[in-house]
Amino acid sequence: MNPDLILNLGLAFTFISLAIFFANKLNFSSIPFLILAGMLVGPHAPEIAGISSAVVQRTESIDLLSRLGVLLMLFYLGLEFSAGKLASSGSSLLKGGTVYVALNFLRGLAFGWIFFHGWTEAFVVAGITGISSSAIITKLLVDLKRTANPETEFVLGIMVYEDVFLAVYLSILSGLLFSGGEIELARILPSVILIFIFILSIIILGRRIGALLEPRLSVKSAESFVVIVFTLLLLTAVLVDTIHIEEAIGALLLGLVMAETIHSKRVIQLITPMRDLFGAVFFFAFGLEIDYRIFGTAVGITLAAVLMTVIGNIINGLLASWLAGYSSRRGFNVAFMIIARGEFAVIVASLAVSAGVNKLLPAFAALYVLILAFISPILAKNSRFFYQHYIRLAGQVIKPRGESTK
Amino acid sequence: MLSVIKEAELPGLGKKFEVTLDNGDQVVVVILDEGNREVYHFSKGEEDALSSVTMTDQEARQVGSIISGSFYQPHLLEKLETAVADLHIEWIQVEQDSEIAGKSIGEMGLRKNHGIIVIAAIEDKHKGKQCNSRINPGPSYIFTPGHTIVAAGVKDKMKQFEQMLKVTKKEDDS
Numbered sequence: 001m002n003p004d005l006i007l008n009l010g011l012a013f014t015f016i017s018l019a020i021f022f023a024n025k026l027n028f029s030s031i032p033f034l035i036l037a038g039m040l041v042g043p044h045a046p047e048i049a050g051i052s053s054a055v056v057q058r059t060e061s062i063d064l065l066s067r068l069g070v071l072l073m074l075f076y077l078g079l080e081f082s083a084g085k086l087a088s089s090g091s092s093l094l095k096g097g098t099v100y101v102a103l104n105f106l107r108g109l110a111f112g113w114i115f116f117h118g119w120t121e122a123f124v125v126a127g128i129t130g131i132s133s134s135a136i137i138t139k140l141l142v143d144l145k146r147t148a149n150p151e152t153e154f155v156l157g158i159m160v161y162e163d164v165f166l167a168v169y170l171s172i173l174s175g176l177l178f179s180g181g182e183i184e185l186a187r188i189l190p191s192v193i194l195i196f197i198f199i200l201s202i203i204i205l206g207r208r209i210g211a212l213l214e215p216r217l218s219v220k221s222a223e224s225f226v227v228i229v230f231t232l233l234l235l236t237a238v239l240v241d242t243i244h245i246e247e248a249i250g251a252l253l254l255g256l257v258m259a260e261t262i263h264s265k266r267v268i269q270l271i272t273p274m275r276d277l278f279g280a281v282f283f284f285a286f287g288l289e290i291d292y293r294i295f296g297t298a299v300g301i302t303l304a305a306v307l308m309t310v311i312g313n314i315i316n317g318l319l320a321s322w323l324a325g326y327s328s329r330r331g332f333n334v335a336f337m338i339i340a341r342g343e344f345a346v347i348v349a350s351l352a353v354s355a356g357v358n359k360l361l362p363a364f365a366a367l368y369v370l371i372l373a374f375i376s377p378i379l380a381k382n383s384r385f386f387y388q389h390y391i392r393l394a395g396q397v398i399k400p401r402g403e404s405t406k
Numbered sequence: 407m408l409s410v411i412k413e414a415e416l417p418g419l420g421k422k423f424e425v426t427l428d429n430g431d432q433v434v435v436v437i438l439d440e441g442n443r444e445v446y447h448f449s450k451g452e453e454d455a456l457s458s459v460t461m462t463d464q465e466a467r468q469v470g471s472i473i474s475g476s477f478y479q480p481h482l483l484e485k486l487e488t489a490v491a492d493l494h495i496e497w498i499q500v501e502q503d504s505e506i507a508g509k510s511i512g513e514m515g516l517r518k519n520h521g522i523i524v525i526a527a528i529e530d531k532h533k534g535k536q537c538n539s540r541i542n543p544g545p546s547y548i549f550t551p552g553h554t555i556v557a558a559g560v561k562d563k564m565k566q567f568e569q570m571l572k573v574t575k576k577e578d579d580s
Contacts, residue, residue, distance in 0.1 A: 080418060138418050145458050148422065148434035148446040153414050160417045329453070 005061055012056045015041050016280050027143065029136045031283050031342045032373040035366050038287020046292070058288045062281060069282030070347055071251040072275040075233055078255015079268050081163050093154065096324035097161035100316050104130045105165075107312045115301050116358060120176055124352040127169055128365050129309050133342030134159040136373065140337065140380050151330040154321060155337050166344060167252055171196055173348070174246030177355035198245070202253045210260035217263050226270045229258075246351065279343070286346055286362065289353070294363050301360075302367040309372065310379070313339045329387050336383035340376035345369050442466075494564045495525070495556065502551045504571045512545025521563040526556040 019037035023030035038056075040046070045054035056062075105126050112125030137159065141147055202209070219225045233251060240250030258267055317335025318328070326334065349365030352358070379386075412424040420438040427433060430450030437443055443466040446455040461469060471477070500507060506514065516522050527547060528539040540547065549555070549571070557567060 134418055141419065142438070142444075145444070145446075145455070147416065147419060147436040147438070147444055148424075148448075148455060148458070152419075153416065153422070156417045156419060 005059065008057055008059050009061055011041075012062055012281070012284060015056065016284050019284070020280065028377070029133070029139065029340070029342060029373050030280070031133075031136070031346065032370045034280055034283035035287035035290070035346070035370065038284040039290050039292055039366070040287075042288030042290070044289075044291035044293070056288065058285060062285050062288070065278050066282040066285035067247075069275070069278035069280070070248050070350070071233060071237055072271060073279050073282070073343060073347070074248045075251040075255040076268070076271055076275045077163055077166070078252045078257075079259050079264055079271065081160060081256060081259055092324040093157040093161065096154065096320035097158050099323055100158055100320035101130070101161060101165045103316045103319070104312065105169075107308065107316075111305060111308050115304070116360075118358075120352075121358050121361070123173060123176060124348060124357060124361060125305070125364075127173060127348040128345040128361075128368065129305055129341070131162050131166055131169075131341070131344040131348075132159065132338045133340045133344065134162070136340035136342045136376065137337060140340065140377055143377075144381060146333065146337075149330070149333065151321065151326055151334050154324055154326065154330075155334055158320070158334075158338060167249070167256075168196065170246060170249050170252070170351075171198075173351065174244075174249060177246070177351065177357070198253075202256055209257045213257065214261045214263070217261065222270070225266065229267055229270065230274075248347070248351070282350075283343075283346060286350055287366065290362050290366050292363075294360065295367060298360055298363040298367055302364055302371065305364070305368055306371050306375075309341070309368075310339055310375070328390075332383045332387040332390065336379045336386065339372065339379055341369055341372045493558060494561055495558045496564060496568070497528075498555050498557065498568055498571050500549050500551050500553045500555060500571050504549065504551065505573060506549050506570050507551050508548060510546055510548045511543065520559075520567060522557050522559040522567045524555060524557050528554040528556065 015037045016034060019033040020030045023033040041054065041056045043054055043058060108126030108129040109122050111129065112122030113119070116122060116125060134156075137155065141152055141155065146152055217225070217228065219228065233254060236250040236254040237247035240253070241247050258264055314335045317338055318331045321331035321334040322328070345365050346369060349361050353362050409425050409427060412426075414422045414424070416422055416436070418439075420436060420440075423435045423437075425433045425435070432446075432448040432450075434446040434448065434455075435443060436446070441463040443461045443463070444458060445461070446458045448454075449456050511524060514520070516524065524543060524547070526539050526541045527543050529550075529552075555571065557564070559567065
């Protein structure tokens with residue numbers, strides 16, 4: 001047993017705990033705090049009066065825990081998802097959700113192309129800026145006491161919709177990254193199509209595969225159950241890696257399959273604490289890699305991205321809720337709620353970095369998540385204020401239009 | 407009349423139940439997956455909640471059982487109605503001068519002649535006194551004023567039985 005290894009891990013967890021403690025105190029999402037903590041104590045830490053605060057090394061053990069964090073987060077995402085829930089939410093969500101996700105993604109793609117001049121970068125940026133953080137948004141909904149509002153169903157529906165999109169997006173991204181970021185369609189396309197078909201069949205056949213898995217998982221003992229589930233998760237990651245699919249997608253797919261079994265609730269209960277533990281390490285480790293000194297070059301792009309996200313999201317959100325048949329007042333609640341970005345922006349950025357896409361991306365993603373994490377609760381809280389201003393403005397420009405309530 | 411309850415799934419959060427009350431107000435109960443319950447009260451036609459409370463699982467169960475009347479039954483509703491298809495189960499009090507007061511179940515041939523099954527007889531409960539109930543009383547049970555009878559039967563038969571327990575020989579006190 002190497003004492004330094006444990007010391008390093010102990011220090012890392014001390015800072016992780018501190019970050020989470022402060023985040024809870026301030027009632028904020030812990031993700032930006034974890035990244036900040038990582039930045040402040042990592043190898044690129046600031047040096048004040050000759051004393052560097054770089055006390056935590058990015059060791060192999062931290063890397064391993066952080067990788068497990070990604071696997072567990074995506075596994076959990078798959079578990080929470082159920083095709084039945086999506087189908088039952090009806091056609092209004094389908095319309096609104098498709099428009100919202102598609103417009104958001106295209107907007108991100110265009111933005112990425114303009115600022116990074118490369119398709120792979122553009123694709124990564126579209127992922128970072130396009131997918132909202134369901135963790136932050138559900139927390140906001142509860143904090144703002146909006147869980148009973150009718151539009152909340154729609155907001156959460158969009159989250160589920162984005163999860164489906166995420167599966168498809170990740171499959172294309174991993175195809176793109178495995179081919180080294182080259183945009184030779186002939187080389188990428190087969191693998192992308194393969195993964196796409198694979199994912200689609202899992203989503204469609206999930207119930208069948210789940211039924212196959214179900215009797216084998218009927219173990220009473222909690223100990224063996226958690227071991228079996230964890231083993232399955234690791235084996236799936238290994239398996240998909242050999243056929244050149246990102247291991248995170250493997251975890252997501254396993255989650256989707258498990259969600260269709262009767263064990264889904266039990267798995268969720270067992271996985272949640274592990275996800276919280278290793279997920280925190282992941283965000284912290286992401287921060288360790290970030291050198292705040294390159295923020296200078298990233299800050300312009302990030303601010304532009306934040307501006308684009310906020311404005312674009314408001315327009316898209318309003319459009320989507322209008323299509324889904326909600327009144328403009330409800331629409332404002334929807335549009336201002338779904339601006340938060342978080343875990344997926346970071347996951348996408350770290351996937352891109354491990355494939356060596358662009359050095360600026362992690363700093364960009366960190367700064368972006370940081371800024372949005374702080375302004376999105378403020379925007380969400382004041383959606384009513386913005387709505388009243390909108391009504392006043394609209395009243396001055398055109399005659400006031402009738403309010404239809406759903 | 408039973409109120410309409412609307413259910414909605416809140417993926418990632420829990421489940422929502424919307425109950426529209428007789429007076430038009432709406433009560434929305436959200437059961438969060440992490441265990442807490444949120445209860446919102448909307449005035450008729452209002453879009454913003456008048457008030458809301460958040461309860462832990464434990465508190466919600468306690469409040470729930472109080473509301474359901476497990477600890478105290480309102481006097482006005484001594485008659486509780488449960489309808490399953492056509493089968494009715496009712497709690498009815500034997501009135502002071504009911505026409506069958508003093509008669510026994512066997513004597514009346516309640517099941518054979520009236521199609522009524524007596525499930526239980528609950529003796530008059532007063533404050534502080536333990537109430538005494540007889541589950542499935544035999545044919546020798548005598549209907550006694552003040553007792554509450556739990557009986558089952560089809561709708562029409564139940565109506566007749568209720569009349570027997572309630573109807574007084576003098577028609578003046580309604």
